Amino acid sequence: MLVVNDAPTTLDLEPRVSLLDALREHLHLTGTKKGCNQGACGACTVLVDGRRVLACLTLAMQVEGREVTTIEGVGPHPLQAAFVRRDGLQCGYCTPGQICSAIGMVAEHRHGAASVVTDDVTTTPDLTPEEIRERMSGNLCRCGAYNGIVEAIVDTAPAMAEMAPALTPVPA
Amino acid sequence: MTTTTPAPAIRPAAPSRPRPHAPESGPWVGRPVDRRDGPTKTTGTATFSAEYQLPDLAHGWLVHAPIARARITAIDDAAARAHPGVLTVLSHLNTPRLKPSPARPSLLDMSTMVGGTRVDYLGTDEVFFDGQPVAVVVAESLEAAQYAASLVQVDYAPLPATIDFAAAAAAGRATPVKQSLGMPTLVGSVGDADAALGRAAHVVDLHFTTPGHNHNALEPHATTAVWDGDRVTVWDATQGIDWFRKHLALRFDVPVESVRVIAPFVGGGFGGKGSVWAGTLLTVLAARVTGRPVRMALSREAVNRVVGGRTPTRQRVALGADADGRLTSVIHEAVLRNSPVGGGPEQVVGASGDLYASPHVRLVTSMVTLDLVPNTFMRAPGESTGSFGLESAVDQLAHDLGVDPLELRLRNEPETSALHHRAFSHRRIRELLHVGAEAFGWADRTPGGRRDGSQLVGHGLALAYHPAWEFPANVTLLLRRDGTALLRCGFQEMGMGTATVQAQVVADALGIPFDAVHVDYGDSDLPIAPNAGGSTQSASIAAAVLRSAAKLRRAVSQLHQRPGESLAQTLTRVGRDVEVSVGSDVGVGAAATSVRFIATTLLNQRRWVRAASGAHFCEVRVDADTGEVRVTRWVGAFDIGTVLNAKTAASQLRGGIVMGLGLALTEETVVDGRTGRIMNAGLAEYHVPTHADVPHIDIHLLDDPDPTMPLGVLGAGEVGITGVGAAIANAVFDATGRRVTDLPLTLDRVAP
Numbered sequence: 001m002l003v004v005n006d007a008p009t010t011l012d013l014e015p016r017v018s019l020l021d022a023l024r025e026h027l028h029l030t031g032t033k034k035g036c037n038q039g040a041c042g043a044c045t046v047l048v049d050g051r052r053v054l055a056c057l058t059l060a061m062q063v064e065g066r067e068v069t070t071i072e073g074v075g076p077h078p079l080q081a082a083f084v085r086r087d088g089l090q091c092g093y094c095t096p097g098q099i100c101s102a103i104g105m106v107a108e109h110r111h112g113a114a115s116v117v118t119d120d121v122t123t124t125p126d127l128t129p130e131e132i133r134e135r136m137s138g139n140l141c142r143c144g145a146y147n148g149i150v151e152a153i154v155d156t157a158p159a160m161a162e163m164a165p166a167l168t169p170v171p172a
Numbered sequence: 173m174t175t176t177t178p179a180p181a182i183r184p185a186a187p188s189r190p191r192p193h194a195p196e197s198g199p200w201v202g203r204p205v206d207r208r209d210g211p212t213k214t215t216g217t218a219t220f221s222a223e224y225q226l227p228d229l230a231h232g233w234l235v236h237a238p239i240a241r242a243r244i245t246a247i248d249d250a251a252a253r254a255h256p257g258v259l260t261v262l263s264h265l266n267t268p269r270l271k272p273s274p275a276r277p278s279l280l281d282m283s284t285m286v287g288g289t290r291v292d293y294l295g296t297d298e299v300f301f302d303g304q305p306v307a308v309v310v311a312e313s314l315e316a317a318q319y320a321a322s323l324v325q326v327d328y329a330p331l332p333a334t335i336d337f338a339a340a341a342a343a344g345r346a347t348p349v350k351q352s353l354g355m356p357t358l359v360g361s362v363g364d365a366d367a368a369l370g371r372a373a374h375v376v377d378l379h380f381t382t383p384g385h386n387h388n389a390l391e392p393h394a395t396t397a398v399w400d401g402d403r404v405t406v407w408d409a410t411q412g413i414d415w416f417r418k419h420l421a422l423r424f425d426v427p428v429e430s431v432r433v434i435a436p437f438v439g440g441g442f443g444g445k446g447s448v449w450a451g452t453l454l455t456v457l458a459a460r461v462t463g464r465p466v467r468m469a470l471s472r473e474a475v476n477r478v479v480g481g482r483t484p485t486r487q488r489v490a491l492g493a494d495a496d497g498r499l500t501s502v503i504h505e506a507v508l509r510n511s512p513v514g515g516g517p518e519q520v521v522g523a524s525g526d527l528y529a530s531p532h533v534r535l536v537t538s539m540v541t542l543d544l545v546p547n548t549f550m551r552a553p554g555e556s557t558g559s560f561g562l563e564s565a566v567d568q569l570a571h572d573l574g575v576d577p578l579e580l581r582l583r584n585e586p587e588t589s590a591l592h593h594r595a596f597s598h599r600r601i602r603e604l605l606h607v608g609a610e611a612f613g614w615a616d617r618t619p620g621g622r623r624d625g626s627q628l629v630g631h632g633l634a635l636a637y638h639p640a641w642e643f644p645a646n647v648t649l650l651l652r653r654d655g656t657a658l659l660r661c662g663f664q665e666m667g668m669g670t671a672t673v674q675a676q677v678v679a680d681a682l683g684i685p686f687d688a689v690h691v692d693y694g695d696s697d698l699p700i701a702p703n704a705g706g707s708t709q710s711a712s713i714a715a716a717v718l719r720s721a722a723k724l725r726r727a728v729s730q731l732h733q734r735p736g737e738s739l740a741q742t743l744t745r746v747g748r749d750v751e752v753s754v755g756s757d758v759g760v761g762a763a764a765t766s767v768r769f770i771a772t773t774l775l776n777q778r779r780w781v782r783a784a785s786g787a788h789f790c791e792v793r794v795d796a797d798t799g800e801v802r803v804t805r806w807v808g809a810f811d812i813g814t815v816l817n818a819k820t821a822a823s824q825l826r827g828g829i830v831m832g833l834g835l836a837l838t839e840e841t842v843v844d845g846r847t848g849r850i851m852n853a854g855l856a857e858y859h860v861p862t863h864a865d866v867p868h869i870d871i872h873l874l875d876d877p878d879p880t881m882p883l884g885v886l887g888a889g890e891v892g893i894t895g896v897g898a899a900i901a902n903a904v905f906d907a908t909g910r911r912v913t914d915l916p917l918t919l920d921r922v923a924p
């Protein structure tokens with residue numbers, strides 16, 4: 001039992017099925033992409049209880065009872081329109097992961113997470129393009145649409161911060 | 173903006189003014205309209221080839237040979253077959269053979285060139301490269317197929333193999349290639365370049381190496397196939413719907429009409445999806461043998477092992493110049509690699525015959541044959557690596573002469589191409605240098621770099637250059653009485669924004685709003701589109717769109733069109749829809765198109781040099797202690813002829829530059845010289861640029877139509893990557909005084 005895009009969902013799966021394959025192959029939610037299946041590209045990023053997670057490195061069993069939000073469930077979201085306006089995509093294969101990752105990233109930032117380029121980690125820095133680039137670097141775009149992606153996030157960050165859910169502490 | 177093909181006349185090389193890009197009215201062509209497929213991609217509703225849901229779908233997984241050359245002596249698949257859910261294990265022991273790939277590819281039928289390798293997969297016991305698929309497991313679930321593939325035991329009798337590129341090249345095993353007609357320049361000579369080099373007042377003579385690269389499009393290759401009797405439907409991640417269709421018909425010995433290929437959306441290709449590789453063939457085969465719909469989505473590792481990548485290169489660039497820095501000799505030699513089962517040369521040296529004036533030029537290309545997966549086209553094949561050699565050498569010459577590298581380039585701007593003495597259809601490199609330098613503030617930099625804390629700051633410049641081509645395209649165009657239009661053409665949307673820009677072209681050509689134009693694409697049931705490759709697709713389809721619009725206008729004018737009446741108004745009044753077609757997909761019409769294409773290509777090549785060009789300006793910061801290079805600023809000024817859509821064109825150019833950052837700094841396919849195994853067949857080990865590596869890239873477009881190309885378009889997909897490696901290496905030289913001639917510019921090569 002888990003909740004996918006607000007819908008309670010029961011899945012009967014063998015234990016080796018990843019969350020990514022559960023979404024794509026079993027629930028036919030193919031908006032979440034598989035670019036590497038080894039945690040290197042970010043194409044499979046989804047939100048679990050509001051935090052960004054790589055679905056390829058997560059077993060479906062691990063999200064028992066949790067809330068999973070995929071690209072199919074985030075919208076309509078202002079970031080989606082901003083991606084189109086800023087041309088933050090070309091082939092579009094990395095796009096769902098970039099969008100979910102950006103939503104999760106803004107939530108993390110709102111809850112005070114620092115990044116490696118943050119000078120003073122006792123304060124929460126502004127989401128400058130430099131901070132965004134650093135925080136989004138787990139999401140590869142082979143088409144090289146990075147400039148447009150960062151612009152889209154800059155445009156939308158204030159609205160996203162308002163929408164960000166309260167994050168519960170990471171379970172130990 | 174005219175809507176007919178510009179007359180093929182050479183316009184005087186008057187300086188052109190950059191145009192503003194956001195007119196709110198007037199022509200649709202040029203406007204930065206949003207890409208139409210954007211919303212489907214931002215909502216996850218665009219369907220890629222591994223995502224079609226079919227009842228009873230089975231899953232395939234490849235078993236790869238872990239050896240470069242061998243014969244298979246035994247296959248034990250009992251454990252795999254016994255695994256729950258496994259339907260079958262296919263190997264050369266039990267699988268019907270495919271028809272062979274055409275032995276001699278022909279320009280008349282480009283689909284004959286599209287077999288990625290000549291290996292008879294699952295039809296031979298012979299292994300030609302590490303990673304070659306030797307078996308396919310088909311199972312009810314992805315997990316079962318993948319796990320069972322690990323249970324297949326294959327025994328091999330090794331055969332001698334040649335693997336190491338550097339060693340083979342150093343051992344003199346490279347054979348010179350010959351220039352073939354109609355192909356990009358691989359070989360050529362004018363004057364006596366060696367004698368001129370010997371007499372030159374200044375000489376730069378440098379050797380360069382660049383490694384192999386893999387495309388690593390973010391979508392791994394994937395195929396879904398289902399047979400219905402002798403008819404097959406294939407959803408494939410392909411850059412060439414029509415060529416794939418014909419190739420599959422040939423290999424599976426069915427009529428072309430029996431094969432349908434569907435590919436509306438492709439998750440990046442860059443050349444890697446331009447040929448039919450093992451995954452496509454073996455999925456179609458597995459579906460035929462099992463009688464089930466089969467999907468095979470290759471793992472990232474499998475993509476790297478069964479799909480060829482960019483050839484490594486070894487280059488020599490020797491430049492001779494007089495006391496004023498005018499080139500007297502240009503020598504560019506390149507050694508590349510192919511394989512006994514495929515691959516071929518690429519135009520590493522080609523631009524060296526066009527970019528600068530020189531009375532003496534000698535260009536040579538030679539190949540070594542290695543037992544590795546065959547090399548293939550990757551974004552700007554040849555030009556991307558060749559420009560690293562040439563543009564680094566030019567920078568070194570400027571340094572030796574004490575001349576600004578921008579000034580040195582202006583001094584060597586040619587009247588006609590140095591190698592063939594052909595006219596340029598369009599040459600705007602002076603303007604590009606000025607526009608780029610001004611935007612960058614080139615004149616304000618401190619030549620020789622400066623120190624900022626622990627960082628060494630340097631600036632670099634290099635030219636970008638990519639030949640323009642044009643292929644035949646077929647379309648149908650329908651204008652309805654309600655004022656809407658439908659363009660049908662079997663291209664795929666891979667990130668270039670093709671559907672969007674062609675709708676802009678149609679809107680102008682028919683005088684209707686952009687939103688009134690619908691475009692159908694992504695299916696071999698539609699009229700044939702050219703492969704997406706060589707930056708040709710936009711111009712080629714635009715040419716067909718313009719021809720169809722002209723035909724449509726003639727047809728409407730015969731319907732008693734009244735003066736001052738628009739096409740749509742006439743159709744409304746007479747209550748009719750009109751559809752026209754351009755090009756024929758079959759029979760005599762298709763053959764005539766091929767012949768016409770070859771004749772025009774050869775004629776055009778003899779008449780003039782056509783190319784997109786650009787000037788890159790960049791700033792790097794090099795860590796003085798570690799040698800880490802960060803690119804902090806970028807300006808690119810480009811001449812891509814007419815800009816069809818300022819937004820998508822800039823994105824394509826940026827995308828090329830970003831891939832060039834990878835080429836310069838991090839990308840390298842590492843092959844184990846003993847086994848032939850790619851050691852970094854994954855995105856964790858093969859480092860493509862990510863967000864933090866990419867600064868804002870400032871793009872400037874001249875938007876000046878080429879007078880000889882359809883709509884004046886020169887193509888934007890590849891020119892962006894050319895010159896990037898040199899621009900960064902030149903900036904590193906400026907910052908550190910170290911001329912690095914081997915890519916990528918890793919810490920060990922840059923650090924003091």
Ligand code: FES
Nearest residue numbers: 037039041042056
């Ligand atoms: S598919 Fe999960 S990170 Fe690449």
Ligand code: FES
Nearest residue numbers: 090092141142143
């Ligand atoms: S848009 Fe193609 S990988 Fe990002």
